[in-house]
Amino acid sequence: MQNKKYKIQNKQKKAFTGGAATAEALRQINPDVMPVYPITPQTPIVEAFAKMKADGKVDTEIVTVESEHSAISMAVGASAAGARTVTATSSQGLALMNEILYIASGMRLPITMIISSRALSAPINIHGDHSDVMGARDTGWIQLFCEDVQEVYDNTLIGMKLAEKTELPVMVIMDGFITSHSVEVLEILSDKSVKKFIGEFKPDRNLLDIKNPLTFGPLGLPDSYFEFKIDQEDAIVEAKKKYLEITKEFKKFSGRSYDLFEKYQTDDAEYIVIVAGSTAGTGKNVVDKLRKKGQKVGLLKIKLFRPFPYEEISRSLRKSKSVAVLDRALSFGSVPPLYSEIVNALHSSSATCDLSSYVYGLGGRDIFNANIEKVFTDLINGKIHKKTEYLNANK
């Protein structure tokens, strides 16, 4: 693909883990401040980035603090001061940040946070699982899920730009270990392209602008708090449009398209599986296998989880007979989180498909092709699980 304005350069293919891919993207961005808690459950992102700093490849201010609560608090301060700010965490670390996550989004601070999603204690477990990020789904942060190392790199760039355009914080989410520690092939953009795509960070307002003194995070009493929250809600819903503008521009640089979600063989599919994260890749192989046997199956991969693209997803499910939603988290006493969103999406549409709920992979439990094939077989045979079915669990 050639374009006068943006020329796609020779693509450089390298082997990177998800963690190293993030660090590489951050090296190219060269953010101003990175406050981090550097100990478990931290990921190799910070280790790799700290080395880049030590080698003089970036001039980011890396501040190691005593807890994740402090890391995100400092990110709030840095971002309010007008610095391009990034941090990374996972599992208990994200849970510990919870209080400040609301403050970051309420203050409309464009912080980018890279998360290797992992399980929450107890029992102690830091393997791949979506419980941590699902626990943060109502904090007002934009959430972007990644399937593989390439998407981690791309979404780090897209996510940072999206944060700055929407004035909302963004979580870029990869599967802990499965993607964060897996070496895969990565196509890297040139440093120049990244700089051009990301642009300079010029916040409209900042704390250190002494000519225009402002108050950040003030008291909002019953006469104004309500309106603040409505504005915040409008802003995150609006982020969908901005995401599409940014990914369209990203395509000009990279040649890779990013939609609100990915449709894999869903156009004529009667049976569809919906899933987020690395398991989507495994699922696509299963779709190919069943398609070869003549089954009309497809897969819908979640990318943007917050804001959730309800109408667009329900439109894509209209022609299907039945749909299975695969969650990697529980919502205790309720239905699993992704399933719940799909129920909502279908409720407000004319789609009439049956809906099944499955939970898989908690605490890093393996998920095999055979497990996903079983889900499709259930759909094809009309076995619908309204009550959540557990995949590859001894229950």
Next chain:
Amino acid sequence: MKFNKDTFEIIFFARAGQGAKSAAEILAQAALAEGKYIQAFPYYGPERSGAPTKTYVRLSNHPIRTHEPIVDPDLVVVLDETLLKTEAVTNNITEGESIIVNTRKSNEEIKKILPLGFSGNLKTINATALALDTTGQTLPNSVILGKIAQITEIVSLDSLQKKFREIFEEKLGKEMTYKNILAIEKGYDSL
């Protein structure tokens, strides 16, 4: 055994600290340099020195999308023979597929430890001793890489050595890098 199927899958069984993860990465990087698609990932994640580890490698002519653990490998590499008794290392290794075992023992002795009816090829190599001779250290991974190239021909000896130099010269220094490159060759030339 040649690189003739869609995706070639390898499992390394080792103890943390033996360099299985590095070996897997060098192998993947070398294959990438030859234009293949690759994936390499550890099973246990955080390593505790001496704990049993499993590392997976996939090499393919096509993009690799799956993230499931490898269940039906084409090659198994065992860096520590004590794992033969505790891990199911021969699972799904059948005719035409190989298992490489780093051991001082002979082929016959190891065969007795493997399950009855094992139909794959057993290749034993005293990689630890060869490594000690060449590098002065007991890390068997460089020698094993050479052995993998010899048996499978999935990557060339040249690519492995080049990649090793590229990745490790800065860290290990010229002399140690040269010794390790020699160790790879020793593995490649071993019987």
